[in-house]
Amino acid sequence: LVTAHHRDDQVETILLRVLRGSAPAGLAGIAARGRGGLVRPLLPFSRAELVAHVAARGLAHHDDPANRDPRHLRSWVRHALLPLLLERLGPRAVGDVLRLGSHAAADRRAWDAALELLPELALHVEHGGFSVAREPLRRYDATVAVALVRAAARRAGLVVGPVRARRLLSLAKGRSGRRLPLGAEWVAEAAFDRLRVIRGDPAAPDPVAVSAERGDTRFGLFSVEWRPDPAPARVERGGWTTWLPAAEGWELRPPRAGDRLVPLGGVGRRPLRRLLMEARVPRGERTGYLVVARGETVLWVPGICRAAAEVPAPGTRAVRLDVIRDGEPENGRDGAEADRL
Known part of the structure; x- marks a missing residue:
């Protein structure tokens, strides 16, 4: 233009x-x-x-x-x-x-260049917003911190004046979980050790029923691929790759109230909301986080926890799932391959 x-x-x-x-x-x-x-x-x-x-x-x-x-x-x-x-x-x-x-x-x-000279800020410009580490902002002189927050906002296409920047700085110094509306659908959140600024909370995606033998799709912030692949000798509890039995009927969906699972290798049923908190998933992203389930049974929460349910026996017919979350590296696919050797 x-x-x-x-x-x-x-x-x-x-x-x-x-x-x-x-x-x-x-x-x-x-x-x-x-x-x-x-x-x-x-x-x-x-x-x-x-x-x-x-x-x-x-x-x-x-x-x-x-x-x-x-x-x-x-x-x-x-x-x-x-x-x-x-x-x-x-x-x-x-x-x-x-x-x-x-x-x-x-x-x-x-000030834009200063962002690159301060690795402790850990600036991350993500889809529709940005985030920075909270601890350095607490330590910096207030004038410096305000200027850096404004420079970080410009990277995401958001114009933040000194008044709103000072409010963001106050939010960064407060307890985790607090939120601050900034206008024009922008929202700031103190999320664990980071200050996040995003444009609107992502809506929870609609469930995706998977029936094809292989395929790929988008689910909110996630890219998902699946294909036939024999089950490995060991399935990881964490990570971004897992295997399911070759039977149809599993789906991709957001979390539901009351979701629980027994972690692979663990004891007792864990509430999914607690697992998301322990994994430091920001509050604004939890309602749209990817869950792989069959009916009411949660099978996998990518990047967080594989359930003990429906783990295929080594060498049997299975479906391999690979997930990439926006803004994350290639989620250790090489590690998943190495696991099978």
């Missing part, structure tokens, strides 16, 4: 943000490139230069009368405030405003 923002738009934007008390990141003005491939190639040129170019080549154009309506604040800046500044300060006023934006942009880039 290409837009026609020009240098005059940049000057007006910076002045508007000065009047609104924007923080330095906001004073950087309009970026030449945006998320999703957005580009603004005309920012180096003034409106007068572009008008002259269009006129010289006889190009068709449209003049929006709203651009001259002083009821709009941007129009007032363009036709009232800027002429006063030019009259008092001369042409250098435009250059001074653009330099302010350039300095602010450099400051923003510095």
